[in-house]
Amino acid sequence: EPEVTQTPSHQVTQMGQEVILRCVPISNHLYFYWYRQILGQKVEFLVSFYNNEISEKSEIFDDQFSVERPDGSNFTLKIRSTKLEDSAMYFCASSEYRLAGGSSTDTQYFGPGTRLTVL
């Protein structure tokens, strides 16, 4: 069964450093997403991406964050200058289409996550 993959599984960085989290979405999917989950808290939406541009973003997704699809398979999240509060699990997700009219094939499938620790 196709699945979303993410690398690395765990990233440790110093405050102020740049990190890039990588994701390979399911191959025929067109919509891509990043979410994060701070330890003990709920999963929060960061950004959605379609046709090489951001289609929706949350207030968390400020100027220190950026996303890119550098080639036909990878989808990346860059954090330019990490802060202590960026420590969290970051999940990539993908969907074939955007939800419309109730088809379950349009739901979002999540990767296993990258645990980011900022020291």
Add this chain to the structure above:
Amino acid sequence: QKEVEQDPGPLSVPEGAIVSLNCTYSNSAFQYFMWYRQYSRKGPELLMYTYSSGNKEDGRFTAQVDKSSKYISLFIRDSQPSDSATYLCAMILEGFQKLVFGTGTRLLVSP
């Protein structure tokens, strides 16, 4: 008022029990409702999906949506120890892509 509310648990049941998990929400415009299962330090795994109101059954799992009460439920029949996980409800507004999650309910099924 939180957008999506979910009792964090833990909910402890014996193997074979029927489990009922619930979420309430405040925004009546939500149209798409999902249940995800999350094992410790893993990504959410889609279990059930419902559009608008109604019931949906898949094996041991039944999802119910009552839009008039802004209340959704997930029932697990004949629960197994392998069902022990955190169950997240999530929902989306029509025309948007942002999944809004509840905090999750931790379920423990003892043999």
